[in-house]
Amino acid sequence: MASLSRQIVVPFQIGPHGGIAFTESPAQQAVQRIATIIRTRLGERVMLPEFGSSANDFVWENVDEITAAELALRISDAVRMWETGVILRSVTPLMHDPQSGSLTLDVKFSVPPQEEVFSTLIEVGGTMTETQHG
DSSP, X not given: OOOOOOEEOSSOOBOTTSSBOEEOOHHHHHHHHHHHHHHSBTTOSTTOXXXXXXXXXXXXXXXXXXXXXXXXXXXXXXXXXXXXXXXXXXXXXXXXXXXXXXXXXXEEEEOTTOOOEEEEEXXXXXXXXXXXXX
């Protein structure tokens, strides 16, 4: 049986035995990487300014059908560029609060070679909370 890769759980946590918490779940690892790409503003990483997405540019916008399509396209392009280990199925803005500058996205993806589609909610802007997936 092949060993699974391990990745530190994000946000950082202490594991059940007092050490660093790790995950071997390919879906959870993908969620962590996708959330990092979406939440990182273009230009934020000094040594890699093209890493990230322009999702934060949309938190103050009125999200209608046209804006939602543009947001989904930009996020899809960023995830395809930086996370080649997943197939992005859809990006849908669910909740938008321009007063607090927050936007919640429903991101659906699969991790090849499995066909199963995973869904995760990612909050952009505002006071970010832990990413949920299931």
